[in-house]
Amino acid sequence: MILKKLKLTNFRNYLDFEEGFHHLKTIIIGQNAQGKSNILEAINILATSQSDRAEKDSNLVYWNKEYALIFANIKTKEDDLDIALQINSTGRRKLKMNGVAKKAPQADLVGNFFSVMFSCDDLYLIKGSPSIRRNWIDNVLFQLDTKYHKALQNYQKSVVQKNALLKKAQEGNLSRKALKEQLDIWNEQILNFGTEVIYTRINFIADLQPIAKDFQDRISKQTEDLDMIYKSTIQNLALSTQLSAISTETEKQETGDKKQETEDKKIMPHASCLNPQSLRESFKQALDKSFDEELARGQSVIGPHRDDLIFLINKKEAKSFASQGQQRSFVLSIKLAELQIIENRKGEIPVLLLDDVFAELDESRQDFLLHNLPKNIQIFLTTTHLSDVQKEFLQEAQILEVEAGKIKVKHL
Ligand SMILES: Nc1ncnc2c1ncn2[C@@H]1O[C@H](COP(=O)(O)OP(=O)(O)O)[C@@H](O)[C@H]1O
Numbered sequence: 001m002i003l004k005k006l007k008l009t010n011f012r013n014y015l016d017f018e019e020g021f022h023h024l025k026t027i028i029i030g031q032n033a034q035g036k037s038n039i040l041e042a043i044n045i046l047a048t049s050q051s052d053r054a055e056k057d058s059n060l061v062y063w064n065k066e067y068a069l070i071f072a073n074i075k076t077k078e079d080d081l082d083i084a085l086q087i088n089s090t091g092r093r094k095l096k097m098n099g100v101a102k103k104a105p106q107a108d109l110v111g112n113f114f115s116v117m118f119s120c121d122d123l124y125l126i127k128g129s130p131s132i133r134r135n136w137i138d139n140v141l142f143q144l145d146t147k148y149h150k151a152l153q154n155y156q157k158s159v160v161q162k163n164a165l166l167k168k169a170q171e172g173n174l175s176r177k178a179l180k181e182q183l184d185i186w187n188e189q190i191l192n193f194g195t196e197v198i199y200t201r202i203n204f205i206a207d208l209q210p211i212a213k214d215f216q217d218r219i220s221k222q223t224e225d226l227d228m229i230y231k232s233t234i235q236n237l238a239l240s241t242q243l244s245a246i247s248t249e250t251e252k253q254e255t256g257d258k259k260q261e262t263e264d265k266k267i268m269p270h271a272s273c274l275n276p277q278s279l280r281e282s283f284k285q286a287l288d289k290s291f292d293e294e295l296a297r298g299q300s301v302i303g304p305h306r307d308d309l310i311f312l313i314n315k316k317e318a319k320s321f322a323s324q325g326q327q328r329s330f331v332l333s334i335k336l337a338e339l340q341i342i343e344n345r346k347g348e349i350p351v352l353l354l355d356d357v358f359a360e361l362d363e364s365r366q367d368f369l370l371h372n373l374p375k376n377i378q379i380f381l382t383t384t385h386l387s388d389v390q391k392e393f394l395q396e397a398q399i400l401e402v403e404a405g406k407i408k409v410k411h412l
């Protein structure tokens with residue numbers, strides 16, 4: 001899939017940007033804070049419907065303007081596609097595809113254009129908080145599964161409603177009986193949508209894991225064994241019986257690390273032995289059990305909004321044990337796997353967005369990345385220094401120099 005043309009109006013610091021991309025490789029160069037990442041952000045929004053860094057839509061609109069417009073002309077395997085996304089500073093959006101207005105600007109957008117963003121911030125994928133890992137999974141799944149986007153949105157809305165109710169009860173404005181009745185309504189929604197969210201995530205991780213493991217094997221010359229485990233807040237008997245086979249397996253591999261073993265009790269690994277019904281049942285039991293805790297804390301504590309993903313290197317948690325170099329390789333393997341999964345499931349090669357990563361990756365990792373990409377992949381790369389970019393890459397690239405939201409120089 002190729003992004004042939006991008007037009008930005010009032011998007012971040014671009015009042016008016018228009019560019020055609022004639023090479024598979026585009027380098028966006030400029031000093032800090034000139035608008036390099038903003039271009040990649042706009043492209044990525046077309047794929048995931050969200051920004052990976054803006055807190056709200058109004059941040060994306062040029063200061064004091066009413067709306068921003070991202071227009072793209074895309075070449076897919078089948079045909080050409082025009083996407084026009086209008087983002088209002090009020091938070092409302094409008095979407096047109098090939099000139100036809102769509103009803104659901106978020107849900108109708110995802111699933112048409114695919115991208116993989118790899119930025120230096122992705123190093124926090126390993127060390128950062130669970131929300132960073134959840135956001136990453138969510139953003140990939142938005143592209144892969146349109147139903148997932150709706151399920152997560154509905155799930156999150158229900159959690160907000162439930163939290164409001166729990167707060168009200170906590171402040172003593174609701175009897176325990178009235179609370180239970182109203183909670184049941186939200187818990188029902190939470191169970192339905194939440195089960196779908198967890199189930200889809202576990203299946204995704206199960207698909208991604210062997211691919212990432214293989215990349216990590218190769219990049220580390222068979223010295224680093226990568227593992228990924230979906231760790232859920234749902235933990236109860238029904239599930240643990242079902243998963244006992246897997247838990248025992250994991251524990252055996254844990255080389256007697258006691259703390260890790262206890263942690264494993266909460267771990268819910270791969271999809272093959274899970275079905276949505278039993279997952280829902282376990283989720284329900286966990287919710288019932290946590291009623292008192294949720295009431296005491298005034299918030300919903302069980303469910304996919306609190307789940308995490310554990311990365312292991314050589315059976316140890318990467319968060320605490322991986323060196324900087326190992327983390328870099330790890331993220332690289334994950335990103336390459338992400339790319340491959342999108343290609344496998346969608347039959348289109350996503351556009352790769354490399355935001356400032358070459359400064360962080362040494363030459364051998366850069367080589368590994370570039371030599372393990374599909375042929376004909378389109379790449380957008382930002383950098384402050386061309387000297388960080390490999391010669392081979394430079395020679396084949398279209399170069400745009402940006403300054404304060406304007407294209408200053410172009411080298412084709
Ligand atoms: N909504 C906005 N309106 C106008 N300018 C913005 C907006 N959001 C960010 N900017 C500006 O964009 C610049 C940062 O762009 P960015 O693409 O992150 O820079 P970099 O070139 O370092 O990647 C900053 O100068 C910031 O002030």
Ligand SMILES: [Mg+2]
Pocket residue numbers: 036037038355356382
């Ligand atoms: Mg940047």
